């Protein structure tokens with residue numbers, strides 16, 4: 001028997017050109033200090049934090065119950081920049097319910113979606129305006145901004161998916177993306 005409760009429909013205004021959700025209910029902010037352990041150059045990250053701990057990325061959401069049958073959606077906005085040459089990125093996560101997928105429709109900016117499996121496969125899918133990246137079940141994922149403006153995506157995923165950041169904190173991603181002399185290097 002379904003446990004989903006009846007709720008009222010609602011609409012949301014999203015400026016697709018700017019990548020801005022009007023009137024979000026939740027606003028998640030991650031500054032550089034939230035990224036400890038994720039970049040290769042820990043000293044460069046420490047210097048960035050000491051220099052003012054700038055904004056790294058934001059997530060804007062509406063209130064949708066985090067339960068099976070619902071569709072969570074958000075706008076993800078990742079600032080441009082680098083840490084010792086390594087392009088700014090999100091923490092990355094598996095879904096707590098690993099058998100759940102996600103779509104990312106890129107609205108602005110340029111970069112990659114890095115995807116990895118628990119057995120070590122790792123791929124980089126290009127992200128740019130008007131490109132959708134499908135994240136299948138079982139793949140951890142993180143956004144990487146290789147451009148000079150914010151990388152903004154609209155995301156949608158099952159309500160019961162959840163986020164598991166801890167496994168990525170211990171595993172990391174096998175591929176890193178650097179910007180060197182204006183060129184992108186994948187290491």
Ligand SMILES: [Fe+2]
Pocket residue numbers: 093094095102141157
């Ligand atoms: Fe996700």
